[in-house]
Amino acid sequence: MAALATVEDLQARMAVTFSDIEAVAAGTALDDISALARLYGMPTWGNSTPAPEAVKAVVLAVAERRMRNPEGYVSEMAGEYSYRLPEAGSAGMFFRPDELTVIRQSSGRTGLVSVPVTRPVIVAHERYYPHGKDYRRGDL
Secondary structure, eight states: OOOSSOHHHHHHHHTOOOOHHHHHHHHHHHHHHHHHHHHHSOTTBTTTBOOOHHHHHHHHHHHHHHHHOTTOEEEEEETTEEEEEEOSSSTTOOOOHHHHHHHHHHHTOOSOOOOOOOSOOOOOSSOOOTTSOOTTTTOO
């Protein structure tokens, strides 16, 4: 499947020119991130259906994070002591909650959906009162 954004798009976004090795890494990252975007959005994006520009922007943002910080490290500081830890997720290849919202909204997967019922539901002809009292007749 084709990536939802190109290496040239990523270079323009980052205002850099990739070396041959970096271009291969960027292409692989774009392919992986596009596959994840299709998982959360529409599987047909990039094939029979063009991806929305908002989704393309999200894919480029995640790819930029991946290219700028391939190991997924973040700096933390405790007093005068400073250290670096790997970030949760797979080396910067994750969607933040706001990015997932954009992908889901672009695909129309935003909330509740109706599920068709394939088995008929039978409703009893008599009213059932769980505590044995029919309040219409005055059984109190």
